[in-house]
Amino acid sequence: MGLQPTLDFLVKLEKNNNREWFAENKTEFQRIEGISRSYFNEVGEELKKQDSIENIQVYRIYRDVRFSKDKSPYKKYLGAWYSRTKPFFRGSYYLHLEPGNSFVEGGFWNPEAPDLKRIRKEFELDDSEIRDIMQAPDFVKYFNGIGGEELKSAPKDFDKSHKAIDLIRKKQFLVVRRFTDKEVLGKNFKKEVLATFTAMRPFFDYMSDVLTTNLNGESVIE
Numbered sequence: 001m002g003l004q005p006t007l008d009f010l011v012k013l014e015k016n017n018n019r020e021w022f023a024e025n026k027t028e029f030q031r032i033e034g035i036s037r038s039y040f041n042e043v044g045e046e047l048k049k050q051d052s053i054e055n056i057q058v059y060r061i062y063r064d065v066r067f068s069k070d071k072s073p074y075k076k077y078l079g080a081w082y083s084r085t086k087p088f089f090r091g092s093y094y095l096h097l098e099p100g101n102s103f104v105e106g107g108f109w110n111p112e113a114p115d116l117k118r119i120r121k122e123f124e125l126d127d128s129e130i131r132d133i134m135q136a137p138d139f140v141k142y143f144n145g146i147g148g149e150e151l152k153s154a155p156k157d158f159d160k161s162h163k164a165i166d167l168i169r170k171k172q173f174l175v176v177r178r179f180t181d182k183e184v185l186g187k188n189f190k191k192e193v194l195a196t197f198t199a200m201r202p203f204f205d206y207m208s209d210v211l212t213t214n215l216n217g218e219s220v221i222e
Contacts, residue, residue, distance in 0.1 A: 004185055006036050007099050010076060014099070017072040029061070033078075036097065039190075040080035043095060046194055047082055051201065054085040077101070082197075084204065087221050090211050091204035093197050102184045104193055106200040107148070107174040108207060115211055120155060120168045122210045127164035133206055138199040139175075146203075148172025173207070175200055 009032045013022070022029065037058050044056040058080045065071045077098035084091050094105045111119065123130065133139060134146065151169040154160035158168050177196045183189060212221050 002185060003036075003039065003097065003189070006032050006039075006078065006097060007181060007184065010078070010097070011099050013074055014076045017074050017076070019073055022074060033061070036078045040078075040095065043190060043193055044080070044082055046190070047093065047197055050194075050198065052085040052089045053082050054089075055081075055083045057081040057083070084208075088208065088212060089204070090208040091200070093200065095193060097184065099181060101178075102181070103176055103178045104196045105174060105176045106197065106204070107146070107172070109148075109172055109174065111171075111173075116171065119173070119207065119210055120158065121215060123164040123167045124158060124162060125215060127167060129206060130167065130203075133202050136202065139203070142177045142196050142199045143175040146170070146173050146175060148174040175203065 009025075009028060012025075013029075016022075016025075040058050041056060044053065047053055059075070059078070061074050061078065063070075063073055063075055065073065077096055079094060079096045082093040082095075084093075091107060092109070096103050096105065108115075108119075146167070149171045151171065154162070154165055154169060158165070162168060179189070179192070183192070212219060214220055
């Protein structure tokens with residue numbers, strides 16, 4: 001069946017994002033939810049064959065509108081999060097299905113303060129390894145560098161003229177690959193999702209090594 005019914009339903013939901021319409025189409029949504037959940041879990045099971053995955057979380061369609069100006073009750077997308085097994089394996093994968101805006105993303109969304117400082121200190125000490133990873137053929141093929149929120153200038157106690165300041169000032173470390181609807185509906189989409197996850201792995205493994213050692217390379221895992 002593929003993902004066509006999922007995208008079709010999400011198109012209709014975006015045009016009718018209200019509880020009345022959703023209630024009238026609840027049976028259809030439950031069918032779509034089942035298709036999508038199965039797909040997300042299939043991706044997760046394949047991912048487990050190549051990496052250590054601790055948890056698969058399929059997000060619910062319902063929005064938390066308590067603190068949002070947008071009171072639309074439902075998300076216009078479906079997504080799943082795949083977390084690597086801590087403490088040795090860091091980083092998480094994400095698959096997002098949305099008409100006209102589907103993508104695969106991965107990385108480190110909001111590192112805790114000690115982890116963020118440790119990453120920045122590593123870049124300050126030596127950014128050659130992360131640069132090599134960013135310049136690797138598969139990384140360049142799938143991703144447009146490392147993105148995410150960043151400071152406008154250097155963080156406290158770091159030199160704003162440091163050669164790695166473009167990395168040091170980041171608050172998040174994310175890689176993204178976007179897909180057209182045609183690609184999502186193609187027979188190779190799942191294969192491409194997994195290939196994209198694989199291309200993230202050297203980045204994840206490098207960051208995992210950084211976050212489980214001190215600046216002398218000694219393990220900090222008890």
